[in-house]
Amino acid sequence: MKPAAFDYVVADSVEVAVSALAAAGGDGKIIAGGQSLVPMLNFRLLRPSVLVDINRIPGLAGVEDCGGSIRVGALTRHVTLETSPIVAEHFPVLHEAMTFVAHLAIRNRGTIGGSLSHADPAAELPMMSLLLNARLGITSSTGRRTVDPVDFFLGALTTNLADDDLLTDIEFPKLPRKTGWGFEEVARRSGDFALACVAATISLVDDAVEEVRIGMMGVGETAMRASDAEGLLAGQKLSDELLDEAVALIRAAVEPNTDLHASSDYRRHLVGVLARRALLSAWQRAGRAVA
Numbered sequence: 001m002k003p004a005a006f007d008y009v010v011a012d013s014v015e016v017a018v019s020a021l022a023a024a025g026g027d028g029k030i031i032a033g034g035q036s037l038v039p040m041l042n043f044r045l046l047r048p049s050v051l052v053d054i055n056r057i058p059g060l061a062g063v064e065d066c067g068g069s070i071r072v073g074a075l076t077r078h079v080t081l082e083t084s085p086i087v088a089e090h091f092p093v094l095h096e097a098m099t100f101v102a103h104l105a106i107r108n109r110g111t112i113g114g115s116l117s118h119a120d121p122a123a124e125l126p127m128m129s130l131l132l133n134a135r136l137g138i139t140s141s142t143g144r145r146t147v148d149p150v151d152f153f154l155g156a157l158t159t160n161l162a163d164d165d166l167l168t169d170i171e172f173p174k175l176p177r178k179t180g181w182g183f184e185e186v187a188r189r190s191g192d193f194a195l196a197c198v199a200a201t202i203s204l205v206d207d208a209v210e211e212v213r214i215g216m217m218g219v220g221e222t223a224m225r226a227s228d229a230e231g232l233l234a235g236q237k238l239s240d241e242l243l244d245e246a247v248a249l250i251r252a253a254v255e256p257n258t259d260l261h262a263s264s265d266y267r268r269h270l271v272g273v274l275a276r277r278a279l280l281s282a283w284q285r286a287g288r289a290v291a
Contacts, residue, residue, distance in 0.1 A: 001042050001043055001044060002042060003038075003041035003042055003044065003047075004041075004044055004047045006047075006048055006049055006050060006051050007049060007050045007051070008050075008051050008053065009050060009051070009052045009053065010053045010056060011052055011053065011054050011056070011057055012056050012057060012058075013057055014057060014060075014139050014166060014168060017030070017052050017054050017057065017166050018139055018140055018141050018164050018165070018166050019141060019164075020050060020052045021050075021052060021141075021163060021164040021165075021166065022140075022141045022163070022164035023050075024048070024049060024050040024052075024163070025163070026163040027048055027049040027050065028048055028049065028050040028051070028052055028163070029046065029048040029050070029051055029052070030051075030052050030054055030114075030117070030166060031051045031052065031053050031054070031055075032053075032054050032055060032074075032075055032111045032113060032114050033077065033109040033110040033111045033114050034109065034114075035102075035106050035109055035110040035114065036110075036114065036115075036118045036120070037114070037118075054075060054166070055075065057075070059073065060073045060074055060075035060113075060168060060169075061073045061075035061076045061077070061080070061111075062076060062080075063076060063080060063081070063084045063086050063087060064086075065086050065090075066171070068173065068174055069171050069172055069173045069174055070086060070087070070090055070091065070171070070172045070174065071169055071170070071171050071172075072112055072169065072170045072171075072172065073112075073113075073168070073169055074111060074112060074113025074114075074116075074137075074166075074167045074168050074169055074170065075111050075113060076111060076112050076113075077107065077108060077109065077110065077111055077112075078098055078101050078102075078106070078107035078108075078110045078111070078112065078115070079098075079104070079107040079108050081094065081095070081098045081112065082095065082098035082099060082101075082107060090172075090174050090175065091132065091172060091175070092181055093128070093131070093132075093181035093182070093183050093199055093201060094128050094132065094172075096181075096183045097124045097125075097127075097128050097183055097199060098124070100124055100183075100185050100187075100194070100197075101115075101123075101124050101125070102191050103191045112125055112170060113167045113168070113170075116129060116136065116152070116159075116167060116170070117159060117161060117167050118157065119152075119153050119154075119155075119156070119157050119158060119159045119222070120156070120157065120193070121156050121217060121218065121220060121221055121222050121223060122193040122194050122197075122217055122218040123193070123217070123223075124185075124194075124197070124217070126149070126153055126217065126222070126223040127197065127199060127215045127216065127217040127223035128199065128215065129149040129152075129170065129223075130149045130150065130153075130215050130223050130224070130225055131199050131200075131201065131213050131214075131215030131225070132172045132173070132175075132201075132213075133148075133149075133172075133173055133213075134149055134170050134171060134172050135147070135148065135170070135171045135173075136148075136149065136152055136167060136169075136170055137167070137168050137169040137170070137171065138161065138165050138166065138167055138168065139165070139166050139168050140162060140164045140165045140166070141164045144168075146171075147160065149223075150225075153222040153223065154222070155221045155222060156221045156222065175201060175203065176203040176210070176211070178203060178204050178205075178286060178287065179201050179202065179203040179204075179286060180201065180202050180204075180281070180282040180283060180284065180285030180286030180287070181199070181200065181201045181202075181281070181282050181285055182198075182199065182200045182201075182277065182278030182279060182280065182281030182282040182285070183197075183198075183199045183200075183278060183281075184197065184198050184199075184274035184275075184277045184278045184281075185197040185198075185274070186270060186274065188261060193218070194217060194218040195218055195261060195262045195266075195267060195270060196216070196217075196218045196219050196256070196267050196270040196271045196274055197216065197217045197218055197274065198214065198215070198216050198250075198271060198274040198275045198277075198278045199214075199215045199278060200212065200213065200214045200215070200275070200278040200279050200281075200282045201213045201282055202233075202238075202279070202282040202283050202286050203286070204286045204287065207237055208235055208236060208237055209233050209234055209235060209236055209237070209238065210234075210235075211234065212229075212230050212233045212234055212279075212282075213225065213230060214226035214229055214230055214250070214275060214278070214279070216250070216254065216271055216275070218256070218267065218271075219254040219255075219256040219267050219268070219271045220254055220255055220256065224253075224254075226246075226249065226250045226253055226275070227253075228249040228250075228252075228253055229246040229247075229249040229250050229253075229275070232245060232246055232249060233246055233279075238279070238280075238283045243276055243279060243280070246275070246276075246279065247272040247275055247276055248272075250271060250272055250275045251268050251269070251271065251272045254267075254268055254271055256268055256271075
């Protein structure tokens with residue numbers, strides 16, 4: 001199929017882009033990489049009256065070390081995160097996650113802003129923004145604001161972006177120096193959306209966990225953090241018994257869907273297995289073995 005007719009605006013600034021969105025009155029869409037949008041247009045799941053192309057806006061792409069944080073422009077391609085030495089040095093878990101995003105052809109065109117704005121519950125970048133406590137910069141016709149990921153993702157394919165909002169940048173605060181990480185994902189085939197995925201970071205002080213973060217995807221309507229398990233592990237020394245308790249809390253916290261790929265029960269079991277692996281990897285990379 002082919003998309004329904006639409007007007008096409010090439011924006012050369014953020015101001016032009018948000019003005020065009022505002023003028024469309026809720027019937028406009030941003031196009032950058034188009035890896036999610038174009039198939040939806042072709043199947044006529046979306047019928048916008050206006051497409052606003054942001055590819056020529058200067059300053060919207062790139063990875064910048066800002067001292068205490070890393071700033072990523074919303075127009076940055078997936079492959080740039082995958083190959084960036086800055087990302088590999090400061091966020092190896094993000095570097096690892098990007099290798100699981102679809103296929104190389106899609107990573108060459110898809111953008112971080114597009115993935116976050118699309119808000120697929122089985123996509124890696126929404127989960128990574130939650131795990132890494134990112135701050136999302138958004139500009140509209142009324143000004144600029146920053147939003148936490150937990151407030152940004154409202155449901156499957158649903159965010160708090162208003163009709164004239166444009167996601168412009170993502171800021172990732174750097175992790176503490178002594179932080180290990182783990183990333184575990186299972187999909188039916190390489191490049192498919194995950195049946196379940198867990199990423200974790202553990203920061204140590206002496207022999208104990210100072211901070212632990214656990215992100216999950218594919219097991220709910222949005223990516224999520226395992227806050228109960230994080231609270232259990234904080235301040236403790238990792239052990240098999242403690243991992244068992246954490247896994248039980250994680251399985252109790254998720255409400256996976258059943259679909260043609262996997263049952264709810266299978267996904268709930270799987271997320272526990274992946275969580276244990278990710279936490280063990282994070283602990284070991286932080287320089288400790290399980291007690």
